Structure formats: C-alpha cells, structure tokens
Amino acid sequence: MSNVGNKVKVKYFGSEYEGILLESSDKNMHLLKLTNGYNVGLPRKGSKVEVLGKANLGLKANTLLITKNKSLPNVSLISTGGTIASHVDYKTGAVHPMTKPADLLGKIPELKKISNISVSAPMSIFSEEMNPEHWSKIAGFVARELNKDEIRGAVVTHGTDTLHYTAAALTFALEGLSKPVAIVGGQRSSDRGSFDGGMNLICGVHYAISDIAEVATVLHGTSSDDYCIANRGTKVKKLHTSKRDAFRPINTVPLAKIYPNGKLEKHNGYELRHSRKIKVKSKFESKVALIKYYPGMSPDILKCYEDYKGIIIEGTGLGHVATTTWLEPLTKLIKKGIFVGMTSQADYGRVDPYVYSTGRALTNHGVVYLEDMLSETAYVKLSWVLGQTNNIEKVRHLMVTNLRGELSTKSHPNAFLY
Amino acid sequence: MSNVGNKVKVKYFGSEYEGILLESSDKNMHLLKLTNGYNVGLPRKGSKVEVLGKANLGLKANTLLITKNKSLPNVSLISTGGTIASHVDYKTGAVHPMTKPADLLGKIPELKKISNISVSAPMSIFSEEMNPEHWSKIAGFVARELNKDEIRGAVVTHGTDTLHYTAAALTFALEGLSKPVAIVGGQRSSDRGSFDGGMNLICGVHYAISDIAEVATVLHGTSSDDYCIANRGTKVKKLHTSKRDAFRPINTVPLAKIYPNGKLEKHNGYELRHSRKIKVKSKFESKVALIKYYPGMSPDILKCYEDYKGIIIEGTGLGHVATTTWLEPLTKLIKKGIFVGMTSQADYGRVDPYVYSTGRALTNHGVVYLEDMLSETAYVKLSWVLGQTNNIEKVRHLMVTNLRGELSTKSHPNAFLY
Numbered sequence: 080m081s082n083v084g085n086k087v088k089v090k091y092f093g094s095e096y097e098g099i100l101l102e103s104s105d106k107n108m109h110l111l112k113l114t115n116g117y118n119v120g121l122p123r124k125g126s127k128v129e130v131l132g133k134a135n136l137g138l139k140a141n142t143l144l145i146t147k148n149k150s151l152p153n154v155s156l157i158s159t160g161g162t163i164a165s166h167v168d169y170k171t172g173a174v175h176p177m178t179k180p181a182d183l184l185g186k187i188p189e190l191k192k193i194s195n196i197s198v199s200a201p202m203s204i205f206s207e208e209m210n211p212e213h214w215s216k217i218a219g220f221v222a223r224e225l226n227k228d229e230i231r232g233a234v235v236t237h238g239t240d241t242l243h244y245t246a247a248a249l250t251f252a253l254e255g256l257s258k259p260v261a262i263v264g265g266q267r268s269s270d271r272g273s274f275d276g277g278m279n280l281i282c283g284v285h286y287a288i289s290d291i292a293e294v295a296t297v298l299h300g301t302s303s304d305d306y307c308i309a310n311r312g313t314k315v316k317k318l319h320t321s322k323r324d325a326f327r328p329i330n331t332v333p334l335a336k337i338y339p340n341g342k343l344e345k346h347n348g349y350e351l352r353h354s355r356k357i358k359v360k361s362k363f364e365s366k367v368a369l370i371k372y373y374p375g376m377s378p379d380i381l382k383c384y385e386d387y388k389g390i391i392i393e394g395t396g397l398g399h400v401a402t403t404t405w406l407e408p409l410t411k412l413i414k415k416g417i418f419v420g421m422t423s424q425a426d427y428g429r430v431d432p433y434v435y436s437t438g439r440a441l442t443n444h445g446v447v448y449l450e451d452m453l454s455e456t457a458y459v460k461l462s463w464v465l466g467q468t469n470n471i472e473k474v475r476h477l478m479v480t481n482l483r484g485e486l487s488t489k490s491h492p493n494a495f496l497y
Numbered sequence: 498m499s500n501v502g503n504k505v506k507v508k509y510f511g512s513e514y515e516g517i518l519l520e521s522s523d524k525n526m527h528l529l530k531l532t533n534g535y536n537v538g539l540p541r542k543g544s545k546v547e548v549l550g551k552a553n554l555g556l557k558a559n560t561l562l563i564t565k566n567k568s569l570p571n572v573s574l575i576s577t578g579g580t581i582a583s584h585v586d587y588k589t590g591a592v593h594p595m596t597k598p599a600d601l602l603g604k605i606p607e608l609k610k611i612s613n614i615s616v617s618a619p620m621s622i623f624s625e626e627m628n629p630e631h632w633s634k635i636a637g638f639v640a641r642e643l644n645k646d647e648i649r650g651a652v653v654t655h656g657t658d659t660l661h662y663t664a665a666a667l668t669f670a671l672e673g674l675s676k677p678v679a680i681v682g683g684q685r686s687s688d689r690g691s692f693d694g695g696m697n698l699i700c701g702v703h704y705a706i707s708d709i710a711e712v713a714t715v716l717h718g719t720s721s722d723d724y725c726i727a728n729r730g731t732k733v734k735k736l737h738t739s740k741r742d743a744f745r746p747i748n749t750v751p752l753a754k755i756y757p758n759g760k761l762e763k764h765n766g767y768e769l770r771h772s773r774k775i776k777v778k779s780k781f782e783s784k785v786a787l788i789k790y791y792p793g794m795s796p797d798i799l800k801c802y803e804d805y806k807g808i809i810i811e812g813t814g815l816g817h818v819a820t821t822t823w824l825e826p827l828t829k830l831i832k833k834g835i836f837v838g839m840t841s842q843a844d845y846g847r848v849d850p851y852v853y854s855t856g857r858a859l860t861n862h863g864v865v866y867l868e869d870m871l872s873e874t875a876y877v878k879l880s881w882v883l884g885q886t887n888n889i890e891k892v893r894h895l896m897v898t899n900l901r902g903e904l905s906t907k908s909h910p911n912a913f914l915y
Contacts (some may be wrong), residue, residue, distance in 0.1 A: 120861065213792075440538040
C-alpha cells in the first residue's frame with residue numbers, strides 16, 4: 080500500500096529522515112520532502128518506513144471549472160512532467176502532476192482570460208529520463224491536438240533538463256507544422272517564491288495563439304518577471320543550471336519577446352500559421368551517439384560504437400580531433416556505413432573544415448561538417464533522419480540541408496552571448 | 498627530401514591541386530596552401546606531387562636582434578604551436594613556427610619596448626593534438642623558466658582549440674605558483690587583416706610582468722582591438738569557434754582587463770606574486786574520461802570504461818542522468834574503485850544533488866557532485882589528482898576541495914553570459 084502523502088520517518092543505515100513521502104519517479108527510491116523544503120531520495124532497499132501521520136489527500140473539489148468561453152481561442156496543453164507541471168499540496172507536502180484543468184486554472188487564473196485550455200498528460204517524468212521513444216509519443220499527441228480545427232496552438236510542459244533536446248525533436252517530427260507549439264518549463268518549483276512556471280505558462284499560451292507556426296521554447300528572458308523569450312526549437316540551449324533565464328538562443332536571436340500581458344515583439348523571421356494538416360514523422364533511431372572530444376581522449380572508445388548507425392562528434396574549435404590517432408578509426412567507422420558528423424564544443428559559431436589541414440583531412444575521409452548546428456540539435460536530427468531513411472547518401476544530404484532552421488548561413492550580429 | 502615551400506601540383510584521384518606545399522603536422526598528409534588562401538590536406542597515399550617551382554626558404558637575416566635592455570623586465574615565451582605561433586612567409590606561402598626571437602620581435606616590435614623576451618619551443622603542434630603528456634612537458638618548461646630569478650613571468654603560446662584545457666592543466670601542475678603565466682592564442686592567422694595574435698601577445702606580456710601570480714588565458718575581450726581579458730585558467734571556456742573574443746569566464750568575471758598600452762584593470766581577487774620556488778607536479782593520469790550525457794544515451798557504453806580510473810559525467814541541468822537505467826551501472830563502476838564525478842552541460846551555474854531525487858540517488862550511490870566546476874576543468878583536475886594519488890578517499894576529497902580557484906561558493910552577479 081502506498082504511503083504517499085503520509086508523514087513518515089525513514090531509517091536508512093543509521094540515519095533518520097522525517098518528512099512527507101512524495102511520489103517517486105524511481106521505483107527503487109523513497110522520495111521524501113524534508114521540513115527544510117529539500118527533497119531527499121532514499122533507496123527502498125535498506126530503508127525502514129515508519130508512518131507518523133496519515134495524509135489528507137482528498138483534493139478539495141475545485142470551484143474553478145473550465146467554462147468554455149466561445150470568444151476565446153482553444154489551446155491544448157500537453158503535460159509531460161517536470162517541475163512546472165507539478166504542484167505542492169501544502170497539507171501533505173506531496174508533489175502532484177497538474178493533470179486536471181481545474182488544478183491548472185486554480186493555480187494561474189490569468190490563463191482562463193486568454194484561452195480555453197484542454198489538458199492531456201501522456202506521461203509524467205523527469206526530463207532527464209526522456210528518450211527518443213518519449214519524443215515520438217509527445218509528437219503524436221501534439222499533432223493529434225493541432226490537427227483539430229478548433230485548436231489554435233499547443234503548449235507542452237516539460238522538465239527543463241532536456242527541454243531543448245525535446246524541442247528539437249518535435250521540430251523535426253512535426254512536418255508541415257501549421258500552428259505554434261510552445262515548450263514551457265520551470266526552473267523553480269511552485270512552492271518557491273521565485274516560481275517561474277506560471278509566467279512561462281502564460282507567455283506560452285500567448286505564443287500558442289500567435290501566428291508563429293514554429294516549435295519554440297518559451298521561458299523567462301531575464302532573471303526578473305519582465306518577459307519571456309521564444310526560441311526556435313533547433314537553436315536553443317540551456318546555458319545555466321538554475322537561473323530562470325537559462326534558455327538562450329545560439330547563433331541567432333529569439334523569435335519573439337512575449338510579455339505576460341500578451342504583447343509580442345517579433346525579432347526574427349518565422350514560419351506563418353496555415354491551415355494544412357501536420358504530418359507526423361516521429362520515428363527516431365536509437366543507435367545514435369553524441370561524443371564530446373577532449374584532449375587525450377583515446378580513439379579506442381570508437382570500438383564501442385561499431386554497431387551504431389550514426390555519431391556526432393563534438394570536436395574542438397572549428398571541428399577538430401587529434402587526426403594523428405583518430406583519422407584511421409573514424410575512417411573505419413565511415414567505411415562500415417556509419418554516419419559521422421562534426422559539430423563544435425564551442426557553443427557559438429560554426430565548424431569549418433577548410434581552415435586547417437585537420438578539418439580538411441577529416442572531411443576528405445567522409446566526416447560531415449554540420450555548419451552552425453548545435454551539437455544537441457545535430458544528435459536529435461541525426462536520430463530523426465536515420466529514423467526516416469537508411470540510405471547513407473540521403474542521410475549525408477539531409478544532415479547538411481536546412482530543414483527546420485537548424486542551419487543558418489550567417490549569424491545574427493547580436494547572437495553571441497545573447 | 499622535403500618539398501616544403503615548393504610550388505607544386507598534387508594529383509589525387511583524378512583531381513589536381515596547385516599551391517605551395519606547407520609543413521604538415523600530419524605525416525600522412527600533404528598540406529597545400531591554395532592561391533585562394535585556403536589550406537587543403539591531401540593524403541600522401543594516392544597523391545602524386547609534381548614540383549612546379551623551387552622555394553626560396555632562406556629567411557633573411559633579421560636585423561632586429563634582442564638587445565637586452567637592463568631597465569626592462571625579462572619574460573620567457575614558451576611556444577607550443579597553433580595559429581599564433583606561426584607566420585606565413587609571403588614568398589613561399591609556408592607556415593613557419595616563430596621559434597626565433599628575431600622572427601617574433603620583427604612581427605610585433607612593440608614587444609621589445611615592454612620586456613626582454615627569451616623564447617623556447619618545446620613543441621609545435623595543433624592544439625587538438627595536445628594530450629596530458631604535452632601538458633606535463635609544458636608545465637616543466639614553464640616552471641624551469643619561472644624558477645629563474647631574473648624571469649618576471651611567462652607567456653605560453655598555444656592553439657586555441659584546447660587552450661582552456663591546457664590552462665587548467667598548468668594551473669594544477671604548477672604548485673605554489675609565484676609569478677604570472679599568460680596563455681595566449683590567436684583566432685586568426687597572421688596572414689589575415691583581422692590577426693589578433695599580436696595584440697594578445699602584447700597583452701600577455703603585460704600580464705606576465707604584473708603582480709598576478711595565476712595562470713590565465715589572455716585573449717581579446719571584445720571583437721575589436723580595445724583590450725584583452727585575463728581569465729583564470731580553471732574558469733574559462735572557448736565559447737565561439739571563430740570570434741576573437743571567444744574565451745569567456747564561466748561563473749566569474751575576468752581577473753583583469755589589459756589594454757595594449759599596458760593599463761591593467763583588475764576585476765577579481767587573485768594570488769599575489771611572491772618569491773618562493775614553484776613545485777612542478779606534472780603527472781597526469783591518462784585513464785580518465787569526460788562523458789557528455791544525452792537523452793536516450795545507453796548505459797551500455799559505461800562497460801567500455803571499466804579499466805578507467807576516473808570519469809566525469811557531464812549531466813543535464815543540476816547534474817542528472819536517467820537514474821532508471823544509469824544508477825546501477827554507475828554504482829558498479831564506483832564499487833570497482835572508479836571515481837565518478839558530476840558536472841553539468843549547462844555551462845554556467847552549479848550542480849546540486851539535493852533539489853531532486855535523481856541527484857540524491859546519484860550522490861547516495863557515490864557520484865561526487867563537483868559544484869560549479871567546468872566540465873573541462875573537472876576532467877583535467879581529475880586526470881591531475883589521479884596522477885598524484887591512487888587513494889580513492891583522497892581523490893574524492895581533493896575533487897571537492899578548492900585548490901586553484903576551480904570551485905567557488907557563489908557566482909559573481911555579472912558572471913552569466915559575461
């Protein structure tokens with residue numbers, strides 16, 4: 080029987096922890112909310128749980144119901160988990176996913192002045208647990224919702240850890256995207272004063288009813304609550320572990336600034352909303368790797384990737400590795416039919432094989448230089464491309480073809496450290 | 498017999514390339530400077546070289562000799578290769594390392610107004626070829642020079658690709674550093690109008706005669722030629738593939754701004770110059786890995802690291818991986834006595850195992866969270882620590898102890914995207 084919500088004392092190897100037992104995403108762990116607000120995880124194995132008090136889990140019937148307002152646009156919210164899509168029940172300390180529209184509206188009443196929101200929750204997981212199968216599932220949900228005539232746009236809530244990877248995945252999987260998709264997360268949980276998920280959701284809904292038919296991350300643009308920035312799903316990275324404005328555009332500027340009052344300042348070219356149906360191409364290949372190179376890295380590790388279909392090397396500078404030791408084993412992989420692409424661990428800028436002999440040697444041997452594509456986007460794109468075709472020539476061609484704004488011929492002058 | 502400097506035509510699988518044959522760092526490749534300025538590398542195997550014209554390699558005896566000026570400080574320049582330490586001979590197109598002081602002074606006459614410079618060149622390689630053995634060698638050279646009473650400081654010239662890794666390596670290897678060490682590179686070669694190496698060298702020499710006894714990277718602070726920034730060797734990353742101001746401080750601000758006229762604005766606390774001798778601790782362990790995590794990454798890859806002594810995981814967000822699949826194999830490695838440290842692929846901020854159950858589970862199983870240490874620095878530090886001791890408890894202790902400014906308890910408010 081579950082003790083979730085109960086006040087408990089957990090004994091674990093001589094230490095005692097008192098708190099409220101939370102729902103744990105890891106079935107091998109107890110998750111406990113301590114009185115100091117921190118959550119601790121304790122392995123079930125070796126833990127002894129003593130119940131100190133019973134939970135009061137009965138949620139009050141929320142009086143805020145979705146009263147559909149015909150003058151407002153309809154937005155579909157797809158909840159996948161993460162900090163933003165949870166709320167802390169102050170009676171029990173338990174973290175609940177906000178799967179009930181009433182929960183959501185109760186938390187952020189402004190939302191119902193902007194749109195009618197329907198909620199679905201295909202999963203509820205920490206975003207570090209996301210993998211290509213989850214991307215497929217989310218893409219399917221989003222397309223199903225957006226292909227309903229009455230839906231203006233979608234908002235996906237997601238943990239921030241890998242939010243940018245999922246943003247890229249949805250961008251590729253949703254072909255002919257006709258409506259806006261905002262991916263929204265929160266860096267601070269809703270039991271903290273600095274909770275950012277509320278404003279991000281409001282801005283996300285404003286984005287979802289806009290005319291920008293692109294997948295974009297929508298989160299704080301500054302460390303204050305001034306505005307959010309919408310960044311193209313293929314051109315964004317989480318650059319800070321905890322700041323609310325952690326998501327920054329790379330080699331470009333945001334698509335738009337979005338103020339909580341609905342004001343939308345556009346800063347970039349974008350795809351326009353249209354009425355054609357979206358095609359879902361949600362197959363991702365799982366035998367794809369992203370390998371960050373470092374000085375002294377032994378090429379022996381490449382032997383472990385011989386059964387992979389594709390590899391992105393996050394090289395140094397303009398796209399380099401030590402060719403004296405790496406050229407031969409990389410060439411071997413390429414000759415086996417494995418795609419090898421090159422990006423840079425310098426976040427900004429573009430790789431270029433023509434400046435130094437190192438790059439030239441690599442490109443001559445079949446390593447494909449991926450211009451100004453982010454490493455994370457390149458990994459996602461390669462997984463997606465290999466899900467669509469096994470023809471290596473097609474793969475090589477598609478990887479250097481700009482499909483979803485992931486490649487740009489020149490950088491915006493204000494892009495560096497935007 | 499070498500054809501370096503000769504005008505040649507190289508035939509390679511049906512294509513013909515005409516240009517000046519350059520010195521190649523890769524013994525399997527011909528390196529050719531085409532008339533458009535680009536360098537191409539062509540595999541020796543399968544290439545046919547036809548000499549079109551003989552080189553004129555005889556360097557003119559340079560009239561600029563080092564006339565030692567007793568009123569100026571003495572600086573030791575250690576050249577390791579890379580774009581900055583090369584110059585293009587316009588007669589031949591060949592790239593030569595600047596190992597002769599006269600070459601250097603001839604290029605940047607301002608230098609001899611600031612200091613008397615002695616030059617040594619322990620190696621001449623592209624920086625992507627650097628490995629821990631090179632770090633040891635450079636550290637030995639730097640210490641030998643700095644332990645001479647008459648030397649005020651050192652300037653190391655280095656390719657920019659892995660300059661920040663070497664900066665961290667020297668920081669750890671030079672214990673009790675008593676004098677400044679500037680690591681200087683160039684993003685643009687000296688045959689381009691935007692050549693940055695000259696100003697970087699001038700600023701590097703100004704740094705080397707300052708009172709800051711730290712290893713610092715010294716490169717452009719802006720995309721113009723206004724000033725350089727000196728960044729602590731353990732807190733700096735190359736964030737752009739090609740911009741001249743690519744090297745940025747992470748989680749801190751620069752140690753100093755340095756203007757080419759010698760003006761030095763200090764922005765940060767630093768170690769002060771002293772007269773004690775430097776101890777060289779230049780042993781680095783090579784069985785150390787840096788692994789960047791990505792969604793869907795199979796933990797099977799960890800099997801390839803079972804003979805390693807230490808691993809840095811570049812996790813997501815606050816320092817996470819998918820514990821559902823990774824916790825067990827990571828625990829296995831840790832039980833074998835392999836050190837596993839956690840950093841974040843979000844460049845800025847700090848990892849924290851106490852916010853979510855994921856982090857708690859990892860830390861409970863022995864993964865060591867490395868605060869606000871850069872992944873690159875963590876890799877270098879772990880290689881160095883394991884070079885000093887095999888005692889795993891000592892390793893765990895040293896990795897979370899601030900030895901060279903690599904860990905800070907709080908971030909500077911202006912640090913993000915500085």
